[in-house]
Amino acid sequence: MTGDLHVPVDALRGFIAGALASGGLPEADAETVARLMVAADLLGAEGHGIFRLPRYLARLRAGGFNTRPDIRVIVGKGGLALIDGDNAMGHLVMERAALLAVELARAHGIAWVGTRRSNHAGAAGVYATMVAEAGLAGLYLAVGNANHMAPWGGRELLLSTNPISVAIPAEGHPVLLDMATTVAAYGKVKLAAQRGQTMPEGWMIDAEGKPLTDPALAAGGSLLPIGGPKGFGLSLVFGLLAGTLNGAAFGRDVIDFNADDRTETNTGQAILALDLSILGDSTALQAAVTEVCDDIRQSPLRPGFDAIRIPGDRSLGGRAERQAQGIPLSPGLLTQLDQVAASCSISPLPR
Amino acid sequence: MTGDLHVPVDALRGFIAGALASGGLPEADAETVARLMVAADLLGAEGHGIFRLPRYLARLRAGGFNTRPDIRVIVGKGGLALIDGDNAMGHLVMERAALLAVELARAHGIAWVGTRRSNHAGAAGVYATMVAEAGLAGLYLAVGNANHMAPWGGRELLLSTNPISVAIPAEGHPVLLDMATTVAAYGKVKLAAQRGQTMPEGWMIDAEGKPLTDPALAAGGSLLPIGGPKGFGLSLVFGLLAGTLNGAAFGRDVIDFNADDRTETNTGQAILALDLSILGDSTALQAAVTEVCDDIRQSPLRPGFDAIRIPGDRSLGGRAERQAQGIPLSPGLLTQLDQVAASCSISPLPR
Numbered sequence: 001m002t003g004d005l006h007v008p009v010d011a012l013r014g015f016i017a018g019a020l021a022s023g024g025l026p027e028a029d030a031e032t033v034a035r036l037m038v039a040a041d042l043l044g045a046e047g048h049g050i051f052r053l054p055r056y057l058a059r060l061r062a063g064g065f066n067t068r069p070d071i072r073v074i075v076g077k078g079g080l081a082l083i084d085g086d087n088a089m090g091h092l093v094m095e096r097a098a099l100l101a102v103e104l105a106r107a108h109g110i111a112w113v114g115t116r117r118s119n120h121a122g123a124a125g126v127y128a129t130m131v132a133e134a135g136l137a138g139l140y141l142a143v144g145n146a147n148h149m150a151p152w153g154g155r156e157l158l159l160s161t162n163p164i165s166v167a168i169p170a171e172g173h174p175v176l177l178d179m180a181t182t183v184a185a186y187g188k189v190k191l192a193a194q195r196g197q198t199m200p201e202g203w204m205i206d207a208e209g210k211p212l213t214d215p216a217l218a219a220g221g222s223l224l225p226i227g228g229p230k231g232f233g234l235s236l237v238f239g240l241l242a243g244t245l246n247g248a249a250f251g252r253d254v255i256d257f258n259a260d261d262r263t264e265t266n267t268g269q270a271i272l273a274l275d276l277s278i279l280g281d282s283t284a285l286q287a288a289v290t291e292v293c294d295d296i297r298q299s300p301l302r303p304g305f306d307a308i309r310i311p312g313d314r315s316l317g318g319r320a321e322r323q324a325q326g327i328p329l330s331p332g333l334l335t336q337l338d339q340v341a342a343s344c345s346i347s348p349l350p351r
Numbered sequence: 352m353t354g355d356l357h358v359p360v361d362a363l364r365g366f367i368a369g370a371l372a373s374g375g376l377p378e379a380d381a382e383t384v385a386r387l388m389v390a391a392d393l394l395g396a397e398g399h400g401i402f403r404l405p406r407y408l409a410r411l412r413a414g415g416f417n418t419r420p421d422i423r424v425i426v427g428k429g430g431l432a433l434i435d436g437d438n439a440m441g442h443l444v445m446e447r448a449a450l451l452a453v454e455l456a457r458a459h460g461i462a463w464v465g466t467r468r469s470n471h472a473g474a475a476g477v478y479a480t481m482v483a484e485a486g487l488a489g490l491y492l493a494v495g496n497a498n499h500m501a502p503w504g505g506r507e508l509l510l511s512t513n514p515i516s517v518a519i520p521a522e523g524h525p526v527l528l529d530m531a532t533t534v535a536a537y538g539k540v541k542l543a544a545q546r547g548q549t550m551p552e553g554w555m556i557d558a559e560g561k562p563l564t565d566p567a568l569a570a571g572g573s574l575l576p577i578g579g580p581k582g583f584g585l586s587l588v589f590g591l592l593a594g595t596l597n598g599a600a601f602g603r604d605v606i607d608f609n610a611d612d613r614t615e616t617n618t619g620q621a622i623l624a625l626d627l628s629i630l631g632d633s634t635a636l637q638a639a640v641t642e643v644c645d646d647i648r649q650s651p652l653r654p655g656f657d658a659i660r661i662p663g664d665r666s667l668g669g670r671a672e673r674q675a676q677g678i679p680l681s682p683g684l685l686t687q688l689d690q691v692a693a694s695c696s697i698s699p700l701p702r
Contacts, residue, residue: 077629079430080460109431112461112625137596151647153656158647166588168596175591177584209653226578233528233662236647237517240526244639245488245519245627251643272623274463276596278428288595292602296502296509296587302560305504311584 005334006326007349012050013038015337015349019053022344023060024067029092036091040123041327043315045178047187048123050327054336055258056089056120057344062261065089065119071096079108082246083115087264090121097271098130098138105136105273114246118267120145120257124165125178125315131273132167132174135282139272140165143243145265146256148186150222152232155207157222158251161185162238167312169276171290173319176312181235182223189218194332243268356685357677358700363401364389366688366700370404373695374411375418380443387442391474392678394666396529398538399474401678405687406609407440407471408695413612416440416470422447430459433597434466438615441472448622449481449489456487456624465597469618471496471608475516476529476666482624483518483525486633490623491516494594496616497607499537501573503583506558508573509602512536513589518663520627522641524670527663532586533574540569545683594619 016034021027033056041049059065069088073081081100085093097113104111121127124140131138144160151158161180168175184203192199193215204212204221212221225231243250248268255265276285293310301308329337334349341348367385372378384407392400410416420439424432432451436444448464455462472478475491482489495511502509512531519526535554543550544566555563555572563572576582594601599619606616627636644661652659680688685700692699 075629075631076460077626078459078461080626080629082630108429108459108461109427110429110459110461110463110623114630137592150653151650151659153652153659154647154650155653156650158650164585166592168588168591175588177588179578179581179584183578205653207653209655226581227530227534229660229662230530230577233530234515236644236662237519237526237528240519240640240643241488241517241625244643245625245630245636247631247639252646272461274592274596275428275431278426278431279433279465279596280426280598285596288598289591292591292595293587295603296505299502299505299507299509301504302501302506302556302558304560308502308504309580311580311587 003331004328005351006328008326009038009042009323011350012041012327015341015346016050016053018346019057019340019344020060022346023057025060025089026067029089032095033089033091036095036126037122038327039126042319042322043123043125043129044318044322045123045125045315047185050329050337051333052120052122054340057340059257059261064261064263073100079104079111081111081113083113085115085118087117087119090119090267090269093118094121094127094269094271095130097269098127101138101271101273102131102134102136105275109275109278111273113271114242115269116246116248116266117264118248118269119265120267121269123178124163125167125176127271128165128167128178129174129176129316131271132169132176135169135277137169137274137276138167140269141238141242142269143239143248143250143254143267145254145267146186146258147254148223149182149225149235152225152229155222159232159235159239160254161223162235162242164234164238168289169282169286170293171286173312173316175289175293175310176316178311178315181225181231181238183226184223186223189215193218242270246270354682355679356702357679359677360389360393360674362701363392363678366692366697367401367404369697370408370691370695371411373697374408376411376440377418380440383446384440384442387446387477388473389678390477393670393673394474394476394480395669395673396474396476396666398536401680401688402684403471403473405691408691410608410612415612415614424451430455430462432462432464434464436466436469438468438470441470441618441620444469445472445478445620445622446481448620449478452489452622452624453482453485453487456626460626460629462624464622465593466620467597467599467617468615469599469620470616471618472620474529475514476518476527478622479516479518479529480525480527480667482622483520483527486520486628488520488625488627489518491620492589492593493620494590494599494601494605494618495531496605496618497537497609498605499574500533500576500586503576503580506573510583510586510590511605512574513586513593515585515589519640520633520637521644522637524663524667526640526644526661527667529662529666532576532582532589534577535574537574540566544569593621597621
């Protein structure tokens, strides 16, 4: 956007780590979380990177995170494991889960690692990509951290945007899908409200089921699932797999972590890793994936489109450029981050 | 529908098995396929049960299926296996895959079984349910057997309705999601054409991207994915996971099995099984799943709805009634099946 400042990624990482450390996180953990938050920004997942710092910091200061957690595997068999995050910051729990999934999949062909007592871990795509960059196929599911969606036919907000991310190794960069099961993420609603814009029909409905286009009235309304009952079904089964089966919160017991900085969220996630080198020659399989994607990319356009993009072409395909040019931050976010700097007694981001 | 005849399931099974055996399938295989086709009808998946018999029979007679297949595991490690279906009827391949996934998951916690050189296997939900009724959570992905969808922004039909099915054990019956990644299945388009009805906007677009509502013009058009680019992304990654990584067809090499009865389809599928008894006490986990679902079912309705249904409430929840009352068949389908009976020299379905 016009007016955005591009901040070098090293400066961002240092800033985030400094702020989190001042909030009580041990230095090594602060650096890990900073790296994973900036990894979201590097994918262009602007709602899941440094944008979240003020919120995380508020929870850290309120004692909502355990800063000395014992993140551990509590049960497991073969390729299946369940991690208790001990209420650590979610990034720490999920990096552990993703790395364990890769390790278990290399030993057992396929692995599934669930988490309980985790927290918001930023961009789903960061963890699926971690698996794909180790050469395996990755699939990530999570229970979202606030219920903004009613069940299909209902009006009580019992579901979240429960996302799915799938990453599949290919030549160049992996295919990377990272999507909410709702038409719009709630962050886009908040952004529209901040900018005084109306929302397009199809994002939300009110309690009567009528289209809701004024983001100022969003509080009582529901995000709409993609494909109506289908998206509701996806959100439900992803929530059961990532939450309920792991002993994590889902449904009525989900804590709105934007409204409540203290109560443990008991967030659940799940990550799958598949060692495709067992199915065939890895190089040949990556070439086959690339061929399917290139056929699609190079197929004829329909009017109104300038390109056919494969999931990942913008996020992973744009990562090197973001790395080189820095992460664009809006003036509003910069002001918030200056306040963070002042409250943490750290240097503000460089201009 | 008015005019539908309810046919007892035993009669249906016998009829299908007789027809397939007359087409050259060994008796035991014909009975297995018949059982799995009727299992689709018992779920109310009317487009995937006996409705498919004339098509399967045509392919059988044309030599498009291998009636003496050697269905075998060609590679595997731990919980991961790849089955070569040897161009058998897909039901035979997928039942083998689902049972193997359950067996491997019991040994390794989690299992993933892929298939190549399989064929159309009927309703996705049948195989996910097989896993859930063994007490495990199941997830099934498949490459659809005809490309009816263009990529997002494109006009060439390079993708299918690539479905997902997820089944999770619960009290009563499992949660069962079974959905295409398109707004409407192509079968619904054909049904609208047959009945001379127009389609609602949102099902299909023409090559220019304009809404297509006349099903007679469907041939050049594209089904629309749920959630626009999101559904395209889901269809793509499900196709890569179920097809490309298994060495099966996906993209330009998919054979339209409705138009071509001879060419091997090299269909790919994948099924995951997760032994939830490793994550916790199975009974307690099923109770937790049921509690989340009951909270949703019992939450307040919005206007225009008479109930909130959890995926599976109609399909598995209605199975006992369909079992007792028989499967409803339309007069048009009955006429086709009478022709099948005549051509196979078997008794027609009882009236």
